[in-house]
Every structure is written in C-alpha cells, then in structure tokens.
Amino acid sequence: MTPTAIKLTGLACALTALCLAFLLWGLRGPVGFILELRAIKLAALVCVGAATGAATVLFQTIARNPLMTPGIVGFDALFVLTQTLLVATLGGVGVAQLPDGLRFVAEAGVLMIAATVLFGALLRRDAADITRMILTGVILGVLLRGLSSMVQRLLDPSEFAVVQQAMFASFGQVGRGQLIAGALTLGAALAIAMRHAAALDVAALGRDTARSLGLRHDRLILISLLLVSAMVSVSTALVGPITFFGLLCASFARAWMNTHRHAVLIPAAALMGAAILVCGQFVFERLLRSGSTLAVVVEFFGGLLFLVLVLRKARA
Amino acid sequence: MIETAHLDLHIGDTQILNDISLRIEPGVITGLIGPNGAGKSTLLHCLAGLTPVTGGTVRIDGQDPFSADDTARARMVALLQQSPAIVSRLRVHELVAFGRWPHHQGRPGPDDARHVDEALEAFDLTALADRPLETLSGGQRQRAFVAMTYAQDTPWILLDEPLNALDPRHARNLMARLDGLARTRGRSIVIVVHDINAAARWADRIVAMKDSRVLAQGPTQQVLTPATLLDCFDTPFDTIPHKGRTLVVAQ
Amino acid sequence: MRLWLICGVALAGLCLASLGLGAASLFDGDGGWLLVVSRIPRTAAALLAGAGLALAGVVVQQVVQNRLVEPALTGTPEAAMLGLLAVTLIAPGLAVAGKMLIAAVCALIGMAGFLALARRVPPQDPMLLPIVGLIYGGILGAMTVYVAWTADLMQFLGIWQMGEFSAVTQGRYEWLWVIAALALGLYRIADRITILGLGRTQARALGLNYGQTRMLGLVIVATLTALVLVTVGNFPFVGLVAPNLVSRWRGDNLRANLPLIAFGGAVLVLSADIIGRLVVHPFEIPAATVIAVFGAAVFLWLLHAAPRRA
Numbered sequence: 001m002t003p004t005a006i007k008l009t010g011l012a013c014a015l016t017a018l019c020l021a022f023l024l025w026g027l028r029g030p031v032g033f034i035l036e037l038r039a040i041k042l043a044a045l046v047c048v049g050a051a052t053g054a055a056t057v058l059f060q061t062i063a064r065n066p067l068m069t070p071g072i073v074g075f076d077a078l079f080v081l082t083q084t085l086l087v088a089t090l091g092g093v094g095v096a097q098l099p100d101g102l103r104f105v106a107e108a109g110v111l112m113i114a115a116t117v118l119f120g121a122l123l124r125r126d127a128a129d130i131t132r133m134i135l136t137g138v139i140l141g142v143l144l145r146g147l148s149s150m151v152q153r154l155l156d157p158s159e160f161a162v163v164q165q166a167m168f169a170s171f172g173q174v175g176r177g178q179l180i181a182g183a184l185t186l187g188a189a190l191a192i193a194m195r196h197a198a199a200l201d202v203a204a205l206g207r208d209t210a211r212s213l214g215l216r217h218d219r220l221i222l223i224s225l226l227l228v229s230a231m232v233s234v235s236t237a238l239v240g241p242i243t244f245f246g247l248l249c250a251s252f253a254r255a256w257m258n259t260h261r262h263a264v265l266i267p268a269a270a271l272m273g274a275a276i277l278v279c280g281q282f283v284f285e286r287l288l289r290s291g292s293t294l295a296v297v298v299e300f301f302g303g304l305l306f307l308v309l310v311l312r313k314a315r316a
Numbered sequence: 317m318i319e320t321a322h323l324d325l326h327i328g329d330t331q332i333l334n335d336i337s338l339r340i341e342p343g344v345i346t347g348l349i350g351p352n353g354a355g356k357s358t359l360l361h362c363l364a365g366l367t368p369v370t371g372g373t374v375r376i377d378g379q380d381p382f383s384a385d386d387t388a389r390a391r392m393v394a395l396l397q398q399s400p401a402i403v404s405r406l407r408v409h410e411l412v413a414f415g416r417w418p419h420h421q422g423r424p425g426p427d428d429a430r431h432v433d434e435a436l437e438a439f440d441l442t443a444l445a446d447r448p449l450e451t452l453s454g455g456q457r458q459r460a461f462v463a464m465t466y467a468q469d470t471p472w473i474l475l476d477e478p479l480n481a482l483d484p485r486h487a488r489n490l491m492a493r494l495d496g497l498a499r500t501r502g503r504s505i506v507i508v509v510h511d512i513n514a515a516a517r518w519a520d521r522i523v524a525m526k527d528s529r530v531l532a533q534g535p536t537q538q539v540l541t542p543a544t545l546l547d548c549f550d551t552p553f554d555t556i557p558h559k560g561r562t563l564v565v566a567q
Numbered sequence: 568m569r570l571w572l573i574c575g576v577a578l579a580g581l582c583l584a585s586l587g588l589g590a591a592s593l594f595d596g597d598g599g600w601l602l603v604v605s606r607i608p609r610t611a612a613a614l615l616a617g618a619g620l621a622l623a624g625v626v627v628q629q630v631v632q633n634r635l636v637e638p639a640l641t642g643t644p645e646a647a648m649l650g651l652l653a654v655t656l657i658a659p660g661l662a663v664a665g666k667m668l669i670a671a672v673c674a675l676i677g678m679a680g681f682l683a684l685a686r687r688v689p690p691q692d693p694m695l696l697p698i699v700g701l702i703y704g705g706i707l708g709a710m711t712v713y714v715a716w717t718a719d720l721m722q723f724l725g726i727w728q729m730g731e732f733s734a735v736t737q738g739r740y741e742w743l744w745v746i747a748a749l750a751l752g753l754y755r756i757a758d759r760i761t762i763l764g765l766g767r768t769q770a771r772a773l774g775l776n777y778g779q780t781r782m783l784g785l786v787i788v789a790t791l792t793a794l795v796l797v798t799v800g801n802f803p804f805v806g807l808v809a810p811n812l813v814s815r816w817r818g819d820n821l822r823a824n825l826p827l828i829a830f831g832g833a834v835l836v837l838s839a840d841i842i843g844r845l846v847v848h849p850f851e852i853p854a855a856t857v858i859a860v861f862g863a864a865v866f867l868w869l870l871h872a873a874p875r876r877a
Binding site: 361364366386389400402407414417418448465 | 757775815
C-alpha cells in the first residue's frame with residue numbers, strides 16, 4: 001500500500017473506532033431505544049462532518065484559495081434565506097405538511113440554483129483579487145443573514161416558529177426523512193466529486209492553464225458549485241449554519257496528506273470532518289456533559305486557525 | 317548646520333547605523349547616496365529626530381531634536397517620508413495646509429493662509445488647489461507632498477527619495493524648484509537620491525553611505541570619483557566632466 | 568449654507584415622523600405624556616447613538632488608515648460584551664456608571680488587541696484588515712457566547728447583540744447625552760485626527776504627539792462604543808457607512824466634515840428605526856437588522872465601486 005492509502009485507511013479506522021465508542025460508551029437502561037437515538041445522532045454527525053469537509057476542499061479549489069470555506073462566503077446564510085423564503089411563500093402550514101425528505105429536496109434544489117448563480121458570478125468577477133473576493137463573500141454572508149432575519153420578522157409568529165425550528169435544529173432532533181435524503185444526496189455528491197477528481201487537480205492550476213490543457217473549465221466550475229451547494233444543504237439542514245469548521249477539516253487534510261490530488265483530499269477531508277465532529281461530540285456530551293457548546297468551540301478554533309493562516313500568508 | 321557625532325543604531329543584533337559623524341552645511345542641497353539597505357532612510361529619520369538612536373548625538377543648528385518638544389522640532393526640521401501613501405481623501409490645499417500645523421496647532425491665521433498660498437505657488441499647484449489628491453498624477457501628488465513639507469517653513473527640509481516614480485521632466489522640475497529654494501531663500505535641503513546623476517547635477521555636497529557607515533562626505537566633485545563610487549556601489553563607474561558638473565556612467 | 572439648510576429640513580422631517588409614529592396615537596388624551604416619556608427619548612436615543620457610532624467609525628479609520636474598518640469590525644463591541652458579562656456574573660448590583668466604565672475599558676482592551684493584529688497585516692492590501700477584524704470579532708464573540716451559554720445569560724447577550732430602540736423610555740437612555748459632549752471634544756481635536764490619517768511618520772514630522780493623540784482617539788472610540796452598546800445595543804455598519812459616504816462626497820478634512828458624519832450616522836439610525844417601526848406595524852423590526860441589510864449592501868457597493876486603493 002502507498003503511504004497515502006495507509007493514511008486514509010488509518011483515518012477510516014479511527015473514525016470507525018470513534019463511532020463505536022460513541023455508540024457503546026456507558027450504555028445502560030433501555031439499550032435498544034438509546035442505541036437508536038445515538039445511531040441517528042451519529043449518522044447526522046458523520047453526514048455533516050463529511051459534507052462540510054468535502055465541500056470545503058471543492059470550494060477552495062474552485063476559488064483557488066486555501067482560506068475559503070463555503071460558510072465564509074455565506075452559502076449557509078443563503079440556505080437559511082432559502083428556507084425562510086420557502087416558508088414565506090408556501091406559508092408555515094404548507095411547509096410543515098411537506099414530508100421531511102421532500103422539503104429537504106426542495107430547499108436543496110433552490111439553494112443549488114441560487115448559489116450557482118450568485119457565487120458563480122462572484123468567482124468570475126473577483127477571480128484576480130482574492131482578498132476582495134473573501135471580503136465580498138463575508139459581507140454577502142452578513143447581508144444574506146440580515147435579509148433572512150428581516151424576512152423572518154415579516155412572517156407572522158406561528159410561521160416564524162417553523163423557520164426557527166429549521167434554523168436551530170440540533171443533533172438531537174434530526175428528522176429521519178431529512179437524514180435519509182441528506183445521506184443519499186451526500187453519497188451522490190461525493191461520488192460525482194470523486195469522478196471529477198483528476199479534472200479538479202487540473203482546474204487548481206488556474207483557468208487559463210487548465211483551458212490550455214484542454215479542460216472544459218467553466219463546466220467543471222459549474223458542476224463543482226452545484227456539488228458544494230448540495231453538500232452545504234446537507235450540513236445546514238441537519239445542524240444549521242457553520243462557518244469555519246470546514247477550514248479545520250480541509251487544512252488538516254491538506255497538511256497531513258501533503259498532496260494536491262483531489263482523489264485523496266476529498267475523502268481525507270470528509271473522514272477528517274466526520275472524525276472531528278464525532279470525537280468532539282463524544283468529548284463534550286459524554287465527558288464534559290455540555291453537548292450544545294460543541295458548535296461554538298469548533299467555530300472558535302476554526303476562527304483562530306483562519307486568523308493564523310491569514311496572518312502567516314500576509315507576511316509571506 | 318546639522319552635526320552628528322558617532323551616531324549608532326542597532327535593533328537586536330542588526331546594526332543599522334554605525335558610528336556616523338557628519339557635518340551637513342546649511343543653505344545648500346546635500347545628496348545622500350548609497351546602495352539599497354545602506355541606512356540612508358534611517359539616517360534621515362534620525363536627523364529629523366523621529367527615530368531614536370542607541371548612541372551618539374544629533375545637533376541641528378546647535379539644538380538636540382530628540383530633546384526638543386514635538387512642536388519645536390517640527391518648526392526646526394521637516395521630513396517627507398518615502399512614497400507617502402495616504403488613504404485620506406484630501407484636497408491639495410487641505411494637505412498643504414497641514415504643513416502649517418506646527419505653527420498654529422489647529423487655529424490657522426492669515427499668516428498661515430499666506431504661507432499655504434506661497435507653497436502652492438512655489439510648486440505650481442495653484443491651479444490644482446481644489447483637486448482631490450487621488451485624482452492627481454503621481455508627479456503632481458509628489459509635488460503636493462513636497463509643498464506641504466515646504467509650507468512647514470523650517471530651515472531644514474529632509475526628503476526621502478522624492479524623485480521616486482517621477483518621469484525625467486517632473487524630476488527635473490522638482491529639483492530645479494528645490495535648487496531655487498536653497499539659492500534664493502537659504503533653505504537647507506537633505507535629499508536621499510537613487511539616481512547618481514541627479515545628485516551630480518543638483519547636489520552641492522554628497523554624503524555616500526555603505527553598510528550602515530558613512531563612506532565619504534564633501535563637495536560633490538570630490539565625492540563622485542570612480543574610486544569612491546566603486547567602493548560605494550561595488551560597480552565600476554566612469555566620471556566625465558560635463559558643463560562644469562560631473563556625469564557618472566556605469567561601465 | 569444651503570447644505571446645512573437641506574440637512575436641517577431632512578432631520579426635522581425625520582424627527583417629526585419618529586415622534587408621530589407608534590402603536591398609540593398622540594392625539595388621544597395622554598399625547599403630551601407619551602411624547603415626553605417615550606417618543607422624544609426614543610428619537611433622541613436613535614440620533615445620539617447614530618452620531619456616536621459614525622464618529623467612532625471615522626476615528627478608527629483614521630487611526631488604522633483603512634476606511635473599510637469600523638469599531639464593529641474590530642472586535643470592540645464583543646470585547647465590551649465580554650466585560651459586561653463578567654460584571655453581570657461577578658458584581659450584578661454594580662451601578663450603570665460602573666458597568667459603562669468596565670464596558671469601555673474592555674472595549675479599549677479589545678481594540679488594543681485588534682491594533683496589535685493590524686500591525687502584522689501589510690498595508691498594501693486594504694481589504695485584508697477588515698477580514699482579520701471580522702474574524703477577530705468572531706472569535707471574541709464565540710468566547711462571549713460560550714460564557715453566556717454556560718452561565719445561562721443568553722438573553723442578556725441577545726439584548727446587547729441586536730440594537731433596537733423599542734425599550735427606550737425616559738430615564739433609560741440619558742447616558743447617551745455623553746455622546747454629545749464627546750462629539751464636541753472630538754471636534755476640538757479634528758485636525759489632529761486628520762493628521763493621524765497621514766500615518767505615523769508624517770504625523771510626527773508635523774510635530775504631532777502621535778502616541779498620545781492615537782490613545783486619546785481610541786479612548787473616545789471605546790467610550791462611544793460602550794455607551795451605545797450598554798444603552799441600546801450593537802449596531803454594525805453605521806460607523807462604516809456614514810463616514811465613507813461623506814468621504815466620497817466631501818473628502819476627509821475632518822474639521823469641515825465631522826458634523827456631517829455625525830449627522831449622517833444620526834439620520835441613518837433614525838431612518839432605520841422608523842423603517843423598522845413601519846414595515847410590520849404594529850410590530851417592530853430591530854433597527855440593527857434594517858441597518859445590517861442596508862449597511863452590508865452599501866459595503867458591497869463600496870468594495871466594488873471604489874478604486875482598488877481603498
């Protein structure tokens with residue numbers, strides 16, 4: 001086996017071990033019931049971690065910037081806005097009547113279209129000026145978040161409750177339909193991403209070089225944006241907005257795998273993301289008994305990493 | 317006269333200025349030349365009392381710029397930093413007016429207005445007075461900054477590479493104006509220049525620096541010799557007499 | 568002169584709208600009482616908070632020589648919130664003045680941290696600094712949320728995070744008048760602040776005591792931020808939008824423009840409050856939400872309309 005294969009296998013083994021620990025640690029009482037609860041939570045954690053990790057690697061490649069995450073430019077904010085607008089147009093009751101899975105598909109579909117248009121334009125316009133692109137993305141995120149909270153205030157309170165539930169869904173109350181739809185979407189997205197792994201390696205060289213090497217660059221960017229949107233939908237629908245977590249996964253994956261090859265980076269980041277979340281939730285919920293703060297802590301370290309990377313890059 | 321005795325500046329283990337003893341004559345243009353990293357800019361900042369030294373003394377017309385209070389110092393010596401990049405959106409006359417700040421501390425009088433007008437006049441900026449700085453060309457902007465320094469109305473004017481990014485025409489015009497200030501108004505000007513021929517053409521005296529030391533100082537003709545230039549830049553030069561001045565040509 | 572006339576008319580119009588607008592009518596029996604207890608304080612609070620935030624913004628921009636920055640993009644409000652949380656935990660009975668003081672001190676410390684970061688950011692890329700500031704604020708914010716969460720103080724945090732004026736009544740906003748005093752003080756040193764914007768070397772060459780002036784400016788900014796945060800909550804983007812719009816229109820000579828900047832901030836916040844009251848009448852949208860949408864849109868425009876040297 002090559003060293004990268006060994007590392008990937010190691011990651012997969014670590015993740016499996018973590019999952020088993022998460023399921024079986026301190027198991028007592030009504031075993032079947034608790035196991036089912038834990039299994040749902042675990043599945044959600046793995047899906048979210050994997051989706052975030054893989055989406056970030058993809059997005060960094062098409063933005064040609066290892067500091068970006070979809071969360072930083074406001075993908076998740078756009079998703080929340082999509083959810084809000086859906087409630088605003090269909091009405092809270094209408095949305096509540098949709099089956100979980102169908103609702104997810106509808107939201108993800110809208111996000112894929114909206115994100116591809118919006119971020120496609122952003123990537124094209126500011127490709128030459130990376131800091132401006134990041135700043136534009138960040139402020140766009142603020143704008144989208146502001147817009148959704150504005151629209152939410154316009155809804156009447158009972159409809160607002162529907163959106164709020166969707167926005168603050170925690171690992172505890174993941175709908176089963178949503179989870180299945182999310183897992184299927186994620187699986188499909190990962191498979192498609194892996195099929196394009198070699199082309200993504202070329203795309204990372206930049207538009208002109210990639211085109212002169214015969215790559216249909218713009219088409220690949222389009223596909224990648226669709227994939228990123230789909231994966232962000234999965235993670236946001238399951239746990240709500242996360243900004244910096246993807247940066248942790250992708251940076252660790254790049255540092256540890258030490259390769260530019262997407263065939264390695266994408267699974268590595270996905271495994272890494274799932275492992276970090278499962279491990280973090282395990283530590284916080286079982287050992288520290290304060291499960292709800294995991295997101296805050298992950299964001300804290302992700303933000304710190306971002307700052308370090310930006311400043312190191314600035315000095316180089 | 318600016319006199320320095322055994323100026324020394326080191327940051328950690330890095331020696332930036334090493335035993336600098338200088339006499340800079342008043343009423344003339346003194347050119348400060350030397351390779352990149354020789355310490356010219358730092359020396360200029362030390363002469364203006366802006367960068368504290370770790371040893372030695374500076375005397376400007378007998379006074380110590382480091383112990384003078386900020387206002388007194390700013391009336392004694394004006395410094396224009398290298399390629400000043402400001403983000404403020406100011407009009408030319410507003411920028412030049414800030415040169416008067418050491419004199420009025422926020423309450424400008426008619427005397428200040430006169431000085432600003434005179435500075436605008438002297439650097440041919442009267443027509444541009446109401447233009448925002450960012451709409452000016454590089455040469456015009458540089459002139460506006462020099463005009464601010466001039467409006468400070470100090471006996472000593474220190475300029476750090478004012479010819480940077482100026483085309484030959486603007487460079488010549490600026491130097492001719494500075495020359496006029498020295499000749500007709502008795503201002504003393506110290507100027508860091510990269511273009512040795514600009515120094516040869518306009519400077520009365522030259523200070524040549526290398527590796528944080530002073531290599532040579534004196535009248536231009538005496539310093540700009542092939543031997544000194546070779547020493548200073550590690551590059552062979554020929555010097556050719558030309559219209560009473562020296563022309564320096566790299567071999 | 569005409570400029571001031573137009574500004575005055577606009578301001579008077581907005582104030583009248585703000586005074587007349589609300590769930591209850593002024594022309595019922597208790598109109599006068601309503602005016603004194605609720606409407607006038609609310610209008611005054613919006614004007615003062617807006618002016619204070621705009622002035623704080625322009626001072627920060629001059630200090631770091633970057634016009635894409637404002638107090639809310641430097642971690643200052645988050646630091647103040649951390650301080651307020653600490654006070655609530657340790658000494659909940661402290662008088663408002665004491666809370667204000669601690670918030671201001673923490674804001675100052677937070678800003679000092681930002682300046683330390685700013686020194687490591689190369690000035691050639693003006694867009695990098697706001698990113699660094701945003702993330703720095705985000706990290707401080709995450710710490711604040713963590714503390715609030717563990718101490719069960721989330722609802723306090725919610726009040727500070729989202730600025731609005733619906734709770735402003737007589738007796739609960741008077742601290743904001745300190746802003747008026749600070750604004751006058753700032754006007755006195757307007758020239759010095761402009762000179763700060765020329766950069767350290769040039770400011771010192773003009774005989775300005777750079778360190779002292781900068782410190783004075785930062786203390787004013789921290790105080791303004793703390794005053795607004797404690798009385799009515801956090802408003803992002805006001806300090807960015809008002810100075811930038813004035814600067815694009817009239818340049819950066821603060822002696823001439825400070826009043827205009829203060830006016831711009833006041834009008835911005837009061838308009839946001841009025842819009843927030845109108846859209847879902849008789850409910851309200853917090854003014855901060857309205858400003859976030861408007862301010863972010865203006866910021867995006869500034870980023871792209873501005874020439875690269877911001």
